[in-house]
Amino acid sequence: MEAVSSRTITVEVNGVQYEREVEARRLLIHFIRDDLNLTGSHIGCDTGNCGACSVLIDGVLVKSCMMLAVQADGAKIETVEGLASDGELNGLQQAFSDHHALQCGYCTPGMLMSATALLRENASPSEEEIRKGIQGNICRCTGYVNIVEAIKAAAQ
Amino acid sequence: MLLREVEYARPASVQEALRLLGSHEGARALAGGQTLINVMKARAASPDVLVDLADIGELRGIELASDGTVTIGAMTTYTDIVDSAEARARPILGEVCKQIADVQVRNRGTVGGNVCSNDPTNHLPPLLVAVGATMTILGQGGERSVPAREFFLGVYMTAAGPGELLTKISVPPGKGDGFASVPIGRDGTCIVNVAASLDSGAPTLAIGCVDAVPVVLTPDSAAEETVRVAVRGANLDPPSDVHASADYRRHLAEVLALRAVAQAAGRT
Numbered sequence: 001m002e003a004v005s006s007r008t009i010t011v012e013v014n015g016v017q018y019e020r021e022v023e024a025r026r027l028l029i030h031f032i033r034d035d036l037n038l039t040g041s042h043i044g045c046d047t048g049n050c051g052a053c054s055v056l057i058d059g060v061l062v063k064s065c066m067m068l069a070v071q072a073d074g075a076k077i078e079t080v081e082g083l084a085s086d087g088e089l090n091g092l093q094q095a096f097s098d099h100h101a102l103q104c105g106y107c108t109p110g111m112l113m114s115a116t117a118l119l120r121e122n123a124s125p126s127e128e129e130i131r132k133g134i135q136g137n138i139c140r141c142t143g144y145v146n147i148v149e150a151i152k153a154a155a156q
Numbered sequence: 157m158l159l160r161e162v163e164y165a166r167p168a169s170v171q172e173a174l175r176l177l178g179s180h181e182g183a184r185a186l187a188g189g190q191t192l193i194n195v196m197k198a199r200a201a202s203p204d205v206l207v208d209l210a211d212i213g214e215l216r217g218i219e220l221a222s223d224g225t226v227t228i229g230a231m232t233t234y235t236d237i238v239d240s241a242e243a244r245a246r247p248i249l250g251e252v253c254k255q256i257a258d259v260q261v262r263n264r265g266t267v268g269g270n271v272c273s274n275d276p277t278n279h280l281p282p283l284l285v286a287v288g289a290t291m292t293i294l295g296q297g298g299e300r301s302v303p304a305r306e307f308f309l310g311v312y313m314t315a316a317g318p319g320e321l322l323t324k325i326s327v328p329p330g331k332g333d334g335f336a337s338v339p340i341g342r343d344g345t346c347i348v349n350v351a352a353s354l355d356s357g358a359p360t361l362a363i364g365c366v367d368a369v370p371v372v373l374t375p376d377s378a379a380e381e382t383v384r385v386a387v388r389g390a391n392l393d394p395p396s397d398v399h400a401s402a403d404y405r406r407h408l409a410e411v412l413a414l415r416a417v418a419q420a421a422g423r424t
Contacts, residue, residue, distance in 0.1 A: 066194060
């Protein structure tokens with residue numbers, strides 16, 4: 001095995017297989033947004049703080065700006081685009097809508113993915129657990145109260 | 157952010173990883189990437205080759221020996237430790253890992269990455285020093301063990317040199333531990349942190365964030381005044397920044413030392 005500056009990777013994103021050649025230096029978020037044209041995942045801070053780029057890799061919540069695309073080779077990736085089906089919002093998304101859990105909406109994709117990961121692990125989280133679950137996601141509008149309410153409602 | 161061009165390899169064995177690290181001067185091991193990818197964005201690090209350790213199964217996992225020693229593979233994530241029944245043999249490990257950053261970072265960030273990056277504000281360097289951990293380092297010349305106290309050499313510098321890998325960390329049995337910190341926001345970067353262990357009889361304290369490496373103190377007893385005198389006697393010279401002045405950090409070191417010792421004393 002030798003080190004290479006680009007390689008062909010295969011990933012499954014929201015159930016669809018993709019094979020692409022990527023440069024080793026390419027961040028996963030750029031691969032998702034620019035190569036696959038799945039622009040739901042956002043780049044907020046690009047420093048690993050804000051969580052707007054959060055996606056699930058093999059079921060594990062990660063910030064895709066702190067991972068290289070080549071590191072995701074062979075993985076199953078879930079992004080915000082995979083939540084709705086046939087144009088219908090899923091329960092969590094509907095709860096965000098019902099509870100006005102977004103203002104500018106920029107953090108929403110990451111919030112939804114963090115809440116998705118949380119609810120899979122813990123079907124009825126306490127408020128404290130919800131707040132810990134979205135700790136890696138910053139809402140710069142500071143609209144956390146309604147986000148927490150929405151996640152609570154989705155859990156019920 | 158577009159990173160500088162870099163080459164990438166994902167070896168399947170430790171030997172292959174060592175060969176790759178040894179054959180390129182600018183090679184660096186990539187663990188969870190929760191520090192390295194960001195410092196590469198900032199160009200604070202510009203490795204020519206990244207050797208991704210993700211596929212090396214033997215570097216991952218937590219084992220509990222019959223004598224109570226907990227051995228943690230360098231590529232074990234914080235989440236692995238928080239969730240591990242074996243790691244609960246030394247409860248402070250999971251308790252501290254749970255305080256690091258957030259879910260996403262805990263899912264990717266590794267114990268080995270935390271200690272090998274040796275950012276002076278990290279949680280694990282003082283903790284592993286206080287609990288008397290032993291680090292196993294593998295290089296082309298073979299394997300060696302280094303006490304945590306001697307592992308941390310300077311800011312971003314450890315006893316694991318170029319071409320070497322930290323493979324595992326062994327934590328001896330014990331329960332009488334404490335950890336106290338004042339972070340920037342809940343579970344954020346520490347302004348000062350202190351780990352304490354009373355398992356070896358007299359307390360061992362390790363103060364983080366106040367120097368390039370954890371400052372180790374071994375007061376004669378866990379009595380409040382004795383601990384205060386020990387911290388004052390260390391003549392700490394911490395940095396000042398927007399979060400805290402040097403004086404305030406010195407004050408925190410004393411208060412947090414007492415809190416860590418009190419927590420440890422409640423568990424022995």
